[in-house]
Structures are given as structure tokens and as C-alpha cells.
Amino acid sequence: MRKISTRFAVLMAAAAVIPLLAYGVLSIMSSRSVAQRTVILGNQDVARRVGEEIEQYVANSVRILTAVAVQLQNTGLAPWQQDRIVKDFALEFREFTEFTVLDENGLVVVSSTLRQPTTTIPGANSIEMQGAIISRFTLDDDLLPVAVMAVPLRVLGQRGGWVIGRVRLEELWRMVDRIRVGEEGYALVVSDDGQLIAHGNPDEKSKVARGEDLSSLGLVRMVRDTNASPQGVAADQYETDRGRILGVAAQLPQVGWTVLVEQPQSEAFAISIEQQRQLIVAITLALFAMLTLGWVWGRRFIDPILRLIRGTAALAAGRLNERVQVDGTDELGQLGVAFNDMADKLVELQEDVRKKERQAMFGRISIGLVHDLSHPIQNIGNSCKLIVKMWDDHEYRESFKRTVERELAQIKRVLDDLRNVARPMPLERFPIDVNKAIAEIAESMSTTSERAGVTLGSEMVFGQLFIEGDLFALNRVYRNLIMNALQATPPRGHVVVRTLRQDDHAVIEIADTGCGIPPERLETIFDDFVTTKRRGLGLGLAISKKVVEQLGGTIAVTSAVGLGSTFSLRFPLTHARPSQLRAVN
Secondary structure, three states: OOOHHHHHHHHHHHHOHHHHHHHHHHHHHHHHHHHHHHHHHHHHHHHHHHHHHHHHHHHHHHHHHHHHHHHHOOOOOOHHHHHHHHHHHHHHOOOEEEEEEEOOOOOEEEEOOOOOOOOOOOOOOOEEEOOEEEOOOEEOOOOOEEEEEEEEEEEOOEEEEEEEEEEEOHHHHHHHHOOOEOOOEEEEEEOOOOEEEEEOOHHHHHHHHOOOEOOOOHHHHHHHOOOOOOOOEEEEEEEEOOEEEEEEEEEOOOOOOEEEEEEEHHHHOOOHHHHHHHHHHHHHHHHHHHHHHHHHHHHHHHHHHHHHHHHHHHHHOOOOOOOOOOOOOOHHHHHHHHHHHHHHHHHHHHHHHHHHHHHHHHHHHHHHHHHHHHHHHHHHHHHHHHHHHOOOOHHHHHHHHHHHHHHHHHHHHHHHHHHHHHOOOOOOOEEEEHHHHHHHHHHHOHHHHHHHOOEEEEEOOOOOOEEEEOHHHHHHHHHHHHHHHHHHOOOOOEEEEEEEEEOOEEEEEEEEOOOOOOHHHHOOOOOOOOOOOOOOOOOHHHHHHHHHHHOOOEEEEEEEOOOEEEEEEEEEEOOOOHHHHHHHO
């Protein structure tokens, strides 16, 4: 016996002969009850799965109707375009016999049907599911089940009408018809008001057409009583025209319907006696076999497991050079070999991850440096070529000087950014009027905002607002945040720089109406070499955070994708003024 499953069974049986004997006696005595319970649980599982499929089917129809609403709302489409959309959906999804769009007054805007639309918003006895309203189940002229679904249209956050669809639930019938439990077990679907919607028995289909009411059936009442059926499932035995029936029911919480599975008791419990006989024989044979082999194999079974446990604990503690020795070719031996292979692979992967992290970091820095330095170096090169030809032009020499100084300053800023990431930059502290500094920065960047087609506004709190800080460093932080906001905002957007006084702190906010930052990026946006842009070193926000924190402040960001972002700087106020500082000096 080399199979671990066999040895495990032998070991457990040898160690628990007395409990197993007791369990065997009780099992024999209660085998019939257990078999019946097993059948009930199996039928309940069938009912649950049928309910899940039905809810998924209805939810899929809701999603289709919701997709129509998404295509129409907040798009400003012309009526003929809306008409084309609803007709395309009607052609693609044949289960919908009609799509109709109503305005906020309930008047028809467009419809997929060529005749006068008759579909209206579901009223009384309707249910809600995933934001849609679903009417009661009815039969159409072809005696096929239909329902009306309605999804509200949203226009700038306000309700702007409805998209209504008439869906034929013919597939629901086919789904129920496919359910069989044994040879004579069928499934039924009952609506929230007790109406029979579908029946899997071909001989009982006429009850659906008659709209038979099953609300008085004890099983239906039982499954809808949360005290009697807290899990949404119930079972009962009752008489029908087919004889004694075992019925189980499952509640569909989203649509409020109930799924019933009915099976004749004569079929459901036919094998319980046979199972009882088989159980007696199986327990007797198992006891003799386990008693004979349990002691022999038990001690050889536990030792390899203990070795694997010790090896696993060593790996968890970081000792990746730990290996286990497990003899044999059974599952435990294979597990020992797999464990050692895994440990070897972990060592390789750890080293590979380190190499890739270094390569990714160097690659990121290289790409950023190429992007940030190529433009100023190219400008300097072009200017040098021109100065050779125009050296005697005094006016161009001045322009050349300004260009070189500007581009060298840009290169110096990039190199300073790299240096400041590794160590804090030296800062001087003196009183700064926040309102004045912000106003000057906003004014200096107005030309940049105009070129970008973005409105740059400022909102200053009344009165002076003084903090202690380094004006040059803070101006660089303001300029970086405003530039980021301008780059993230599409033309005709808005960027607002405002100052606030909150208790004994000054707050500076830079808000934009740009594309926003995904939630998963917000936690790392201030980390080194992290950027939401396609290129660049990703040091601007990291250095800005270091500067703000060196000055005793905090920086935070809130953002919503598609709506914009707001960066907030918070500094403690100071009572010192520049004149007082000069007097001390």
C-alpha cells in the first residue's frame, strides 16, 4: 500500500476504533433518516442552483437594458441617433421585443417598434433589481411569458426619463424544462404574489396558462417566512394529484420569486433501505481492515509530515537554504521533492526579483533623464550652432545668453531633484505672506495656462496669512503643483488656487477639473520615481512632500477619476512678520 490516502485511512481507523464503532451503530439506526435528509439537501441544492441561474438570467436582461441607458444618457444624441441605438439593440438581443425611451414627462422619445409603443413604466406589484423596475410576469398573445423592465436615465446627475424594455422570458421556460431530479422530479417557479410562472412537467403546463395561484401552498408560505426559513430554503411533504410528494423550495432574494423542486417520495427514498444494508457491510469490513493495518503503517506515516512541517516553518522564517529529506515514492515523497524544488525556485526568484527591481529602477531613471535633459541640451546645441554664424549680432548674443542660462538652470533643477531625493535640501525659515506668494505665482503662470487653454483662477482668504518657510522652495512646490494641474486638465477646464484659514493653520489648495487619479495610485503618488505621466523621473511630488514636511507642514490629495484632483498644503500660522525679523537682525 503506497497510497497516502490508504495509509491515512488505516491510521485514523486504528486510532479511533471505539468512536467508529459507536458511529457505525448510530449510522445503521439512523440511515433511513440520513438518506432522506441527503435527498432533501440535494434537491435544495438543485433549487438553489436553479434560482441562481434564473436570477442571472433576469440580471443579464437588466444589464442589457442598463447598457441601452448608458448609451443614451449624458451623450446629447439627436433623436435619430437614439432611435438607431434602440433598434440596433432590438436586433442584437432578440429576447427583447421592444425598447422604448420616455422623457421625464412620460412621453415617447424613440422606440424600436414600428407600431405605436404600448409599454409603460411598471407600476403596482413591480420589483426592483440592480436599479431597474420589473413588472409582474404576464403572458403575451402567443402564451409566452413576458415582463416589462424600466431603467431611469440620468442627465447631469438628475433623472431625465426612462428606458423601457419588454422582454420575453421564453428562455426561462426552457431553463426550467431542462431540470430533472431522478425520473419524475420537476422544477416550478412561483412569482412573489404566488402566480405560477413556469413548470417543468409537460403535463402541468396548462396551469401556467391559467395563472394558477400557489400562494396558499404550505411550502411557499414556509420559505417566505424568515422565522421558519432563515436561510431562504425549506422542505415539506404533501399530497398532490401525483401522490405523496417531497417538495423543496428556495427563495430568489433579488426578484422575490420562489423555485420549487417536486419529486415523488416513492422515487426519492427508494434507495434508503439498500444504503442501510451497504452501510452495515462497509462498516464491518472497514473495521477489520483498519484494525489489521492501522498499527503497521501508522508510525511510518507521521514522521515525513513532521519533517515537512519543520521545513515549511524554516522557509516562513526566511531560511531559504532549508531542505527536507522524505523517503519513499508515495505522495509524501513527491511532496518532499516538490518542497525542495520550490525552495530552490524561491532562491532563484528572489535573486531574479532583485535584479529586475534594480534594472527597472535604473531604466526608469535613465528614461526620465533622457526626457528631462534632451530638450534643454538640444536647445543649447542649436543655439551654439547659430552663434557661430551670428556671433557679430549683439541682439542674438543676448538671446543666446538667456537661452543657455535658462536651459542650464533647467538641467541644474533636474540634477538638484536627484540630489534632493537622497538628502533633504537646506531650507531657510522666515515669515512669508501666503496670499502674496500665491498671487505672484498664479500671475506668473497665467501665460502658461492661456497656452494650455485652461482657466487659472485664484481665491484668497481675506487678510494677511503668514507662515514660516523658504520662499524659493515653496514657490517651486506651488509651481510644480499648478503645472501638474494644468497638464492634467483638458482645454476649457479650470484650475483654482485658493488659500484658507483653518484654526491656527494656513491651507493652500490647488484644485483642477482634470482626468483625476485612480484610487490605487493615490497611496504611492508621493513616492520617489512614481508618476502618472508617460515620461519623467516622477520626483516632483516626492520632493514637494519632503519640502513641505521639512517646513513642518503636511500635503494631501483627494481625487475622483473624471472629475479632477485637489492637492492641499497645510502649515502652522506664525505671528512673526518680515519687519520684526529685520529688527532682530
